[in-house]
Amino acid sequence: MAKSSGLGWSTLTVDDASGTPQAIKNDFTNLQFATPRAVQDVTGIDKSAIERILLLADFSITLNGPHDPAANQSHAVFSTVPSTSVNRTVTIVVNGKTLANETLFTDYPLTRSAAGEFTYAVPGVLADGTVPTWS
Amino acid sequence: MALMCVYEHGDNVLTYDTDDVESYEVHTQGDVLDVTRPEDAGIRRELGQAHLQLTVHFKPGKRALWIEKRELNHG
Numbered sequence: 001m002a003k004s005s006g007l008g009w010s011t012l013t014v015d016d017a018s019g020t021p022q023a024i025k026n027d028f029t030n031l032q033f034a035t036p037r038a039v040q041d042v043t044g045i046d047k048s049a050i051e052r053i054l055l056l057a058d059f060s061i062t063l064n065g066p067h068d069p070a071a072n073q074s075h076a077v078f079s080t081v082p083s084t085s086v087n088r089t090v091t092i093v094v095n096g097k098t099l100a101n102e103t104l105f106t107d108y109p110l111t112r113s114a115a116g117e118f119t120y121a122v123p124g125v126l127a128d129g130t131v132p133t134w135s
Numbered sequence: 136m137a138l139m140c141v142y143e144h145g146d147n148v149l150t151y152d153t154d155d156v157e158s159y160e161v162h163t164q165g166d167v168l169d170v171t172r173p174e175d176a177g178i179r180r181e182l183g184q185a186h187l188q189l190t191v192h193f194k195p196g197k198r199a200l201w202i203e204k205r206e207l208n209h210g
Contacts, residue, residue: 058177111160114192125167125178129176129177
């Protein structure tokens with residue numbers, strides 16, 4: 001596969017509070033996710049440039065979209081974020097590549113703007129210590 | 136106009152007029168605890184306490200007002 005866009009997004013499922021994956025990609029207008037690694041500075045006193053080694057892996061995601069109170073859609077999935085403490089599988093498939101992570105969602109913020117939009121930007125972070133791995 | 140009471144302290148109440156509001160933000164955020172184990176190669180987390188936060192953005196020149204409770208009752 002050659003250089004590709006994010007058009008025609010294949011899969012984005014998020015577990016609801018009972019652990020059922022909900023395919024709600026149409027609810028999201030945009031998203032950001034990252035797989036950063038911590039680093040440790042191990043520069044020796046004999047060096048004139050920084051030496052580093054990699055430490056723990058991490059994953060974070062923010063899912064953005066308009067409020068959707070329909071059954072099994074985004075409000076049904078995220079409205080339980082403040083009242084439950086469960087790991088949720090987030091599965092991303094784009095351009096034939098898959099990334100699935102156990103995720104803790106930490107907020108369900110809703111904003112009603114002056115223009116009338118009623119939107120959310122739900123942040124999630126890696127939950128279970130498993131290295132995020134694309135397949 | 137609808138007078139909203141958001142906080143009560145002693146004989147006073149913090150109020151605002153909904154006509155003065157430009158937008159609202161509601162957060163239902165949870166604390167996150169890092170519980171990564173020595174054997175983990177990625178971060179392990181658990182959720183802690185949950186918090187509710189309402190932010191009211193006022194129109195230019197508008198603000199919330201403290202009034203006495205008895206004023207509210209007479210109003």
